Structures are given as structure tokens and as C-alpha cells.
Amino acid sequence: MSTSKIALLTGGSRGLGKDMALKLAQQGIDVILTYHTQQAEAEAVVAEIEALGRRAVALRLNAADISTFEAFFGQVATALHDTFGTDRFDFLINNAGTSLNVPIAEATEAQFDDMLNIHFKGVYFLTQRALPLLRDGGRIVNVSSATTRSSFAGVSVYASMKGAVEVFTRYLALELGSRGIAANVVAPGAVFGGGAMTDTPEIRAWVAQATALGRVAEPDDIGGAVAFLCSEAGRWVNGQRLELTGGMTL
Numbered sequence: 001m002s003t004s005k006i007a008l009l010t011g012g013s014r015g016l017g018k019d020m021a022l023k024l025a026q027q028g029i030d031v032i033l034t035y036h037t038q039q040a041e042a043e044a045v046v047a048e049i050e051a052l053g054r055r056a057v058a059l060r061l062n063a064a065d066i067s068t069f070e071a072f073f074g075q076v077a078t079a080l081h082d083t084f085g086t087d088r089f090d091f092l093i094n095n096a097g098t099s100l101n102v103p104i105a106e107a108t109e110a111q112f113d114d115m116l117n118i119h120f121k122g123v124y125f126l127t128q129r130a131l132p133l134l135r136d137g138g139r140i141v142n143v144s145s146a147t148t149r150s151s152f153a154g155v156s157v158y159a160s161m162k163g164a165v166e167v168f169t170r171y172l173a174l175e176l177g178s179r180g181i182a183a184n185v186v187a188p189g190a191v192f193g194g195g196a197m198t199d200t201p202e203i204r205a206w207v208a209q210a211t212a213l214g215r216v217a218e219p220d221d222i223g224g225a226v227a228f229l230c231s232e233a234g235r236w237v238n239g240q241r242l243e244l245t246g247g248m249t250l
Contacts, residue, residue, distance in 0.1 A: 004054075006030045006089040007230065008076065008130065010063050011096030013042035016143070016191060019223035020093060021045055025054040027227045032079055032089065034061035034096065057083050063096035064118035069129045076133060088135040091230045094123045094165075095143045101154040101198065112157055119161035124168060137180040139230050142169045144241065146189035150249040162187075166241055173239030182238040184229050189245030191217045212247025221246070 007024050011017040012033025021031050022045070031049055035042035035058055042058035049056035057079045061072050080086050097119050100111060123142060134140075144166050147159035165185065172183035190207045192199050207216045222244050228234045229242070 004028065004030050004084075005091065005230075006032065006080070006084055006086070007091040007093060008032045008034075008089050009093040009095060010034045010061060010126070011036075012045055012058070013038040016188065016219050016222050017095045018045050019219035020095060020226045021056070021223075022048060022052070023223035023227040024091075024230060025049040025052045025056070027231060028054070029091070029227075029230065030055040030084060032057050032059060032076060034059050034063070036060070036062055036096070055083055061096070063094075063122045063126060064114065066117070066122060066125045069126055073129050073133065080133070088133055090135050090138045091141070092127065092130050092134055092138070093141045093143070093226060093230075094126065096122075097143070099155075099198075100158045102157065103154055104156050107157055115157045115161050119158065120164045120168070123165055127172065131176075134181065139234075140169070140172055140176075140181065140183040141226050141229050142166075142183070142185050144169075144185045144187040146187050146243060146245045146248060148187060149243065169241075170239045177238070182229075182235065184237055184239065185241045186222070186225050186229070187241055187243045187245075188222050189217060189243075189248040191219060191222060207248070210248055211245065212250055215246070217244070217246060 007029050009017060009021055009031055012021045013035040021033050024031055046056040046058050059075050062068055100115055102111060142165050144162040147155050148163045148166055169183050169185045204216050208214060225242060225244055
């Protein structure tokens, strides 16, 4: 049986998810990471994790398609048995997502449903499906956004779904406490480098001047906080929202 801890991380092929995966591996945690279309990038992350002396597997997942979750967790169970020699994992990190910038007056129902499925409905039911495989005493980390605290024109749909995830996380903490499972949210601000966020010199300049630490964030600024929440040092943090913005729009 495996004695090392294992994280299941959605959206781990690039950007924030890649950095989270590597930070977890640096902390001695094995990783099952998912990708939607970027298989080569995901396999490269697996290779980086293996170079750190940890084990890793990349599985394809469309985190917005709830109908695929049963089959996906069948793959997870197989990977746990074949690669890690166990039947449970310890940490669930719901990171997969995309961005959307559209004014309220122009938002379509299709755009709304896309954001709902990937950022809230998908997170809700993926977590539900994961619970039988999540070890007692484990952790859940959901990725939200600074846009739930500070409002920016054009992100009402995205931010509303992230707000729902934050409420959901508090209920996870409440209902799973009897199993010793802690659930928390990390809320990054604008992060540049490998993600879906619009990246222009003008946006970077605005973000830097709105941030107390005076620069834009890179993925490397975020992953360590997720690793902390999955560490022994973070064991008493529960039902909380940790904003990772460098002090943006204080």
C-alpha cells in the first residue's frame, strides 16, 4: 500500500494548475492531474513531477460535462490502484476553469450556462463524486477569484459562479467536518502566464498600479498557498477564503 499522500488536481496542464501540481510534488505529494485538450503539456507536467521524485498521472477530463464524471472516477480508481497502490486520495483541488469578459447587457444564456457548468455545477458534482474516494482527514481546495470581493465590469457571470463556489465551500467544511475533511477557497487576482486571462501591456500596467506590492502575479505566486492548505501546518484552516492578490484594490 502507498504511504505517500495523493492529490487530485483538475486543470493541471498549465498556468496556475501546473504550478500547484509542482508545489504539491515539492512537498512530497503525488499527483493525479487532469487536462481537457492539452495532453502534451499535461504529460510534460507529469515528467516534471517524476523528476522531483514523486509519482504522477494525467487523465483527460471535461470538468463542465457532468455526464462523464462516473467514467472519469473509474479511471481515477484504476490509477490509484495501478500507479499508487491504494484506493483513496487525500486532497481534491478544483482548479479547472476558463474566463469570460462580457457586459451584463450582452451576456447570452449559452455563455451563462458554460460558466455555470465549469465553475459551479461541475465543481459541485465532481466533488460529490469524489467524496467516496477522498480519505477521511483529507482536504478540499476550491479555486475562486478576487472578483467575488472587488467588482470589475464585464465579469459578472464568471464572478457569480465563483461566489457560489465560495458558499459551497463553507457548506463542505460544515458537512464533512465529521470525517475530518477541511475545505477552503483560494482566490487569486489577475495572474499572467499560461492561463486564459486576457494579457496586454495595458492590463498588466493597470493591475500593477492597483496592487499594493506593485507588480502583476505569476503562477509561481499562487501554488504555494494551495500546498500550504494541504500540509500539516494548514490542518486547522477550515471554511476560509484566502485571497492571493498581493494586496489588490485594498
